[in-house]
Amino acid sequence: MSSKVHFPVKDQQPPSQELAPLPEANAEAINFLSSLSMEELQMLFFSETLAIISDTGEPQGELTIQVERGKYKDELGIMSHCVFVHAFSRGFLDKTLSGNALLGYVSRTLELMEQHSQEFIKFLILPMERKTSLLKQDDQIVIRRSIKEGEELKTGTSSFPWKAMKGFISEAANMVLLRVMAWRHMVPNNARFLALDSDGKLCYCTYEALGVQTFQVGRQQAEVFIVEQTVHSTEGIPMACQFYLLPDGHLAKRVQVGSPGCCIISKMPVLREKDEDEPQPQQFEKKPLVWEEDLELFSRFLERKEELRLSHTRYLRQHPEAEALISDFLLFLLLRQPQDVVTFAAQHFGPFAMHRPPSPSLRSSHRPSPFRSLDDLWDSRLARQSRQRAGT
Template identity: 40%
Template structure:
């Protein structure tokens, strides 16, 4: 989709974007990297402040640079507040930059205010850029004041075109994420150049090196960012960080101004989960444990008292067991279990009652008596 631009002010001269030039796109690897970020895990230890001093190539202190990132809410949405401020004087001319950005999940810019100024004696320059996300679009407003001339411009960019966009505010948080997670290969995002033209933003890892800060040698890790403007020369920044994400050095390639860490900040302590202790299995010798043995005796006395109480409430139990033992000792059966089962079966309420004619219905011990011919002959009348 093309960009739509509207402007208002006299004397404004905004170079139009060629209609036949498609807007740049972020690489698939870069988009996947942003979508894989989990703020609760990946940003957990990135909420802190950085303070650097700005020096010239001769070592003269020119000003200071500060960055702070903290969790917040913006219009009811959980996000991160990124604030950066740089001010000083170069060749006696005061200048500075300030950024206030609200960055959401996956480093999406919800709102950003970018202010730059150079207080020249005859023609001071003041440039303000506002980025606001509104539903499916991003609205970019600019106000450039140079002397008495004021230029205003506004443009709206569709969200699909801005996929993979990294503003100056979200870029500061992204650098810390790179130190935390590493930089994937072929990482191309999109960003604005100085004239708010969408351009490819290339990130790559720099070689590790050592940096001396306040007589302390630190091992630092570098990230390089290059904005390939379509209307101007490329612009490259190189930044170095401590292992915990603290910024130690930042420079724009070709610029005589460098931002350096003056004092080593306290190392960020991470709440790492301690390893779970392992315990070897030990044999249980409860007799040797005074507490366990005492509990055993208490439980034993409790059960004995409960059993005695039950027998006092059921005196028939003693009589029943006494009869069974007497009967058992009189008979002395070989199979005690079968004998006991037959004995106690008579007391069961679930056994069927025996028939009163059980004896007469039993099988006769004389199976042939009913058909004995001699008996029949005796019954016959004498002839």
């Protein structure tokens, strides 16, 4: 989080406009801000650089705007995600060095969290420097301003109720809002936002779409969406600024009405495109499969059945001892006629298992007697006779 900026206060008088009802944003503006989502803003996180040129086309400096995801810690120490905006410019104004810087934190719906701005003009006789700080404290937005001309410093503090700032567009929020309008290619109809004029007084702010125009940079061309922002000062004349926006939100040109020169891109950026959702596959009703009635499946079944029969016959032909084992098992099965044929088969073929665990050295007293009974001797004799017949 940026460090807090505190300025000395010489006079702390409420603005004269506080005597009159404060302006309010209308429903169209508030609803437009409420419709913003972090998923949409993520496509607008990028930095851009524009060249500052004079009315004769001579380069005078450059402007850089950076918008990215950030984190902000409020006065209670609670950390939250936000949109971080950093903009700065440096150049010459009538051969006089000048520049400004902006650092701002706004929420997903572009509500102000904190903002600091600074601008300077290095006049030879009387250099000028202006600083403005906006900070949310308790239930108010506190505005601290200082203007230094030469050695003279003027400071002042004003505040507005937080509930009266709904629909307020700070300088940082304005840079993000313009990208949103370019991405959506629309400006909310009859929307009336709130802003601060050059004297730090709360006033109305409106946006108007001026249409689409072909913009050329070098050998490349692209369509730009022109939006005009107007800050309607309560006492002075309105201030208007026109923004030429590329489809993905990049700023191609900025012109302040009535001011010489402008900001323009010198190289066409790589435009971002919206991710198109692939259509969902068509859902078909699941039908029961009756493979006996399907000629192809039934034919495969018969072929596989014949393959298995031939394979089994081939194995028995190559291993005649298998027939003797099966004959012994069938003979014992008919003699014993057990109730559980599966368990009887497991006990019969168990000794032939290759991975049979070894018998313990000390058998349990509950195990059957190791001495063979007459039935076992008779069964063994029959099995031997069966193997002899199989050998012949």
